[in-house]
Structure formats: C-alpha cells, structure tokens
Amino acid sequence: MSDFDYDLFVIGGGSGGVRAARIAASEAGARVALAEESRYGGTCVIRGCVPKKLMVFASEFCHVPEEARGYGWSMQADGFDWTVFSKQLRTELDRLEGVYKSLLDKANVERFDTRATLRDAHTVELSDGTTKTAKHILVATGGHPVRPDIPNADLGMVSDDIFLMDELPKSVLIVGGGYIACEMACILHGLGVEVSQYIRGAQILNGFDDEARGLIADAMETRGIDLHTGTNIVEMCPADEAEARDADAAHMGAGVGETGAMVGDSSMKGTGQGRSAEGKTGPVWVKATSGREKVFDAVLFATGRAPNSSGMGLEDAGVRLGRGGKVEVDDYSQTSVPSVYAIGDVTDRVNLTPVAIREGMAFVETVFKGNPTPVDHALIPSAVFTQPELGSVGLTEEKAAEQEEVEVYCTSFRPMHSAFIGKPDRVLMKLVVSKENRTVLGCHIVAPGAGEMIQLAGVAVKMGATKEDFDRTCAVHPTMSEEIVTMRQPVRTA
Incomplete structure (x- = not known):
C-alpha cells in the first residue's frame, strides 16, 4: 500500500482539472481526488465560453427580421426578453455542471466540494481543516477577471x-x-x-x-x-x-x-x-x-485577468510564482516542487480551454502513463466571437514579417448573403506565406462562422501546408471560404 491517501489530488474542477482527474483514474488506474470550491466546469462552462457563446447566438437574432425581409419574408421581432433567456441559460449551466460531476463520479474520482490549499509538497488542506496526502498534486485553479485600481x-x-x-x-x-x-x-x-x-x-x-x-x-x-x-x-x-x-x-x-x-x-x-x-x-x-x-x-x-494563485500556500510550499502570480512550470507542467504540477490559466501560458485540456492530458501521459509528453503550444487556432467573427491560426503579418520575408495573399469582399440585400458587411480572407519555403505561416478570417472555418484551416497550417497545397485544393462554390484556396497572386510582400 502507498503511504499516500491518493496517487493524485487535483485542486480545481474546471475543464483542465476534470479532464486530468478522470483520465488518470479511468485510463491509468490512479486513485484520484479533486477539490472545487465553487462550481464544476470552471470559467469556461459557468462564467465564460459556454454562456458567452449562447449569448452570441441570442444576440445574432436581432438581424434576422431585417435580413429575412430582404429575402422576401414578412417577419417582425417583438423584442428580446432577458428574463426568459437568462432563466434558460442558468438551467443549461446547471445541467452542464451536473455532467462534469457525473464524469468524475463514473471515473471513481472522489470529490470534495470545498476549497483546498497546499500544506506541503504532498499535502493539501481542506477548508474544514482536514488534510489529504497525495503522491502528486495538480493545481488547476484557473484565473479571475480584475478591476483596475481606480477609485469606485x-x-x-x-x-x-x-x-x-x-x-x-x-x-x-x-x-x-x-x-x-x-x-x-x-x-x-x-x-x-x-x-x-x-x-x-x-x-x-x-x-x-x-x-x-x-x-x-x-x-x-x-x-x-x-x-x-x-x-x-x-x-x-x-x-x-x-x-x-x-x-x-x-x-x-x-x-x-x-x-x-x-x-x-x-x-x-x-x-x-x-x-x-x-x-x-x-x-x-x-x-x-x-x-x-x-x-x-x-x-x-474587461481589463484583464489574473491567475487564482493567491492564498493557496503555494509559495510557502516552495512553488515558484512569476509575474502577476502565475505558477511557473516547465515544458511538462511541473513546478519548482517536483511533486506539484500546474495546468491551465493559473500558469498564464495560453489561456484557452482546449489548451488547458491538452495540458491536463499531457500531464497524465507524463506522470501516470510513463510517456513524457511536453505541451505543444505552437500554432493554436483561436476565435473571437465578435460580429463578424475572427478566426486566426499562426503568425500575424506583422509578426511573420519580423522573422522573415513573406508574401501576403488577401481579399476582402461583400459576401453573397449581404450583397443581395444591400448590407455593407464585408469579410476578409488572408494567408501569410513564407517567401523562402512557401509554408503558410498564418491564416486569418473575418466572417460569419470564422471560428468554424479556422478550425479546419488550422489542420492544414499545423501540418505545415504550403501555399501550393492550398492552391491544389478545389474550391467549394459558392461559399465565402473558397477564397482561401483561390487567391493566386500576393497583394504585397513584407
């Protein structure tokens, strides 16, 4: 029998922490516990990506009646009722939190619905004073929004x-x-x-x-x-x-x-x-x-976020913190204390939910499956859900031009959907290409659904596709995204 209560104790029930806990338990057979002081699902599910995207969907309907009339429909909007939407939103978030709890329970992860702090390299202390020991501790406490330091x-x-x-x-x-x-x-x-x-x-x-x-x-x-x-x-x-x-x-x-x-x-x-x-x-x-x-x-x-590392006993236990309170880790998410690891926003590397999940999975591969796996933070696609959306992967034109000579392929136009009804909305399709080896260094899309498009374009960019690989791909017509594979001449070099 081990001298520890658990093989792994995870502090934080967000996407990264939950994934690491349940994979370590279900696939590696580890004895795992997890403590969450607030709500399961973390920022993404409860206070970020998911409710935000549902609000994006709700906000986009304001344009539907006008656009429908342009296409010959008789349609009238009676206004938006926040109380109806917010009630349904909270119901959905409750459901998703239940899913997260269920995933942990099915993986036989012991849950503690309370705050946990670090006592030493192998010990965590719960808010009721109870202590638990673990061979490995994973800090996945995320981050929080900050207000500026001004009066009122x-x-x-x-x-x-x-x-x-x-x-x-x-x-x-x-x-x-x-x-x-x-x-x-x-x-x-x-x-x-x-x-x-x-x-x-x-x-x-x-x-x-x-x-x-x-x-x-x-x-x-x-x-x-x-x-x-x-x-x-x-x-x-x-x-x-x-x-x-x-x-x-x-x-x-x-x-x-x-x-x-x-x-x-x-x-x-x-x-x-x-x-x-x-x-x-x-x-x-x-x-x-x-x-x-x-x-x-x-x-x-909306002036920034900070890691949730304060008051957790991290520094007293020997864990080194960096600027802004971020937990400093190596390529394998290991802190300055060998038994303590950290993933997600608390490390302030790439603060995106899918990245935290991948960091959690790489941690399990490294620590519990005997397969040392560094975290890959290169060429991560991302989306900004403005209206229109922005999808981006790889280097911007400005960053690429700092490291080498590049060719820029770019087009901006009114898409068919908007042009037909006289709307001024424009979209942008842009490729940044290495002049030396023709590799696509960056892809940037501004358009409705850009987040969906960049996910697929991200596969090609991650594989190291060249501009000629894009050129050899037949266009899907009529679509906005076909312009990504039909731009033949660069608009400029940089």
Whole structure:
C-alpha cells in the first residue's frame, strides 16, 4: 500500500482539472481526488465560453427580421426578453455542471466540494481543516477577471457578473479592447443595449492581425457601437453623487461639496457608494481622459485577468510564482516542487480551454502513463466571437514579417448573403506565406462562422501546408471560404 491517501489530488474542477482527474483514474488506474470550491466546469462552462457563446447566438437574432425581409419574408421581432433567456441559460449551466460531476463520479474520482490549499509538497488542506496526502498534486485553479485600481471601481461589473444580471441595462460602458471586451460589446449591442467602448490603445484586439482587427472595428462602428480609442477612465462615481456635486458647485461657485471630498478622491475608494442592499449599482457617472463626461446604466471592466494563485500556500510550499502570480512550470507542467504540477490559466501560458485540456492530458501521459509528453503550444487556432467573427491560426503579418520575408495573399469582399440585400458587411480572407519555403505561416478570417472555418484551416497550417497545397485544393462554390484556396497572386510582400 502507498503511504499516500491518493496517487493524485487535483485542486480545481474546471475543464483542465476534470479532464486530468478522470483520465488518470479511468485510463491509468490512479486513485484520484479533486477539490472545487465553487462550481464544476470552471470559467469556461459557468462564467465564460459556454454562456458567452449562447449569448452570441441570442444576440445574432436581432438581424434576422431585417435580413429575412430582404429575402422576401414578412417577419417582425417583438423584442428580446432577458428574463426568459437568462432563466434558460442558468438551467443549461446547471445541467452542464451536473455532467462534469457525473464524469468524475463514473471515473471513481472522489470529490470534495470545498476549497483546498497546499500544506506541503504532498499535502493539501481542506477548508474544514482536514488534510489529504497525495503522491502528486495538480493545481488547476484557473484565473479571475480584475478591476483596475481606480477609485469606485467596485461600481463596475466584470465578465463574471454579466451572466448574473437580473435585467439588461439600457446603456453600458465597456472598458477594454481585448477579445472579452469586444465580444461583450457586440453581444450587448445585439441584445438592444446602447454600447460605448473605451480602448486605451490605438486599436481593438491587440495581438491579432492588424488588417483583421481594423475590419472588425469598422464593422462594430457601422453597427452602432461607440468606439473610443486612446481613451480611459479618469473618474467614476454614482450618478446621483455627481449630480449633487454639480449642484453644490453651482451653489458655492466651487468644485467641492459640503463634504469636502472631490470625486475621485482616494477616500472614496471601495466605499461601494451607489450600491443598493441587493448589491446592484445605479447609474454611474464617468469622466474619460478625453474630457468626455457621461452617465451609463452600467460599466463593464474587461481589463484583464489574473491567475487564482493567491492564498493557496503555494509559495510557502516552495512553488515558484512569476509575474502577476502565475505558477511557473516547465515544458511538462511541473513546478519548482517536483511533486506539484500546474495546468491551465493559473500558469498564464495560453489561456484557452482546449489548451488547458491538452495540458491536463499531457500531464497524465507524463506522470501516470510513463510517456513524457511536453505541451505543444505552437500554432493554436483561436476565435473571437465578435460580429463578424475572427478566426486566426499562426503568425500575424506583422509578426511573420519580423522573422522573415513573406508574401501576403488577401481579399476582402461583400459576401453573397449581404450583397443581395444591400448590407455593407464585408469579410476578409488572408494567408501569410513564407517567401523562402512557401509554408503558410498564418491564416486569418473575418466572417460569419470564422471560428468554424479556422478550425479546419488550422489542420492544414499545423501540418505545415504550403501555399501550393492550398492552391491544389478545389474550391467549394459558392461559399465565402473558397477564397482561401483561390487567391493566386500576393497583394504585397513584407
């Protein structure tokens, strides 16, 4: 008998942790336990990918009546009912959480529905003080959204809060320009919310192909989303407080009210002013770096995420943490403590659900199946579910041009579906090709369904396909994606 209670103890019941636990138990015969302090399924199932994609589906129906009329149908929309949708959404998330629990139970993984922290290299402590020992410990605690460090930031929501809203706001300010910010901007606009977006940088979707993100920004503005680049928040406070301050200023001829507290003073930080007893906020007054002042029904901060590594006893046990609290690991997901491994967003490598799952499977291969398997983070396809969607795999034109001379094959056009009814929507198909060996270094698609397309294109790019391999592939006509295999001449070299 082993001196340990378990062969493996997993901390975290998200997609990566659950996959590693059940594969280690069912395929490798390991004795496995898993602790989850919140809900099974983690960010992806409960607070991220799944509810977000369902909201994307809901938001896309706003265009259906208009488009249907363009095709000869008589159709009228009566408006979107958030209460109906959110009730069904929560039911679906409950069902999926049940599936995750069932998968663990069927694999004979012992579940602890509580918080677990690291006591030492082989011991975890549950919130009730109970300790469990394991030969190997896997940290798969994920990450969480963060608010900016500004006064009254608690008046704003983060992405976790979106799915818990009792009702839709009439107007919202989204702060941030990354994929979460842009996806939520498109979703909420599609559901009938007036959306403004403040982006600190010069363009949305930093890190993605410049041409692709420029087209998406144009499409967002054309649809009615109020984008402000080079803009951030200077001050924010409850709208009624700003109104009272302005009234005092008008009465006293100064910008200080009777309390002597200027809006934005650090004494107001974290006071929660403007919140009701239920924890809701009323309208929020916001002043931007541009000088613009406006009241919004809600503010959403999509300003980054951080690993869930704090307060877990990791450093006390000898686990080395890096910048921002990420758990530092090697190519096999092993930490500085040999018996402790970490996967997923807590390691801040490539923060995508399928990547966490693959890291979990590679961990099981390495530790329990005797097959050392490094994690492959190269050429990972990804999708941004804006409207239109962005699908991307490989290098952007900008990154590719930094390492070698490339040819760029690119086309942008109005697809048949839009052109027929006079809509201005455009799509983009782009290949970045090595001039030296003709390998396709990157593929970028902006179009409805781009996420579905890039999954298939990702197979070819991962295999090292050349431009000539694409050229030899017969087109499927009439489709948008056929342009990927019909572009014959480069539009430029870089």
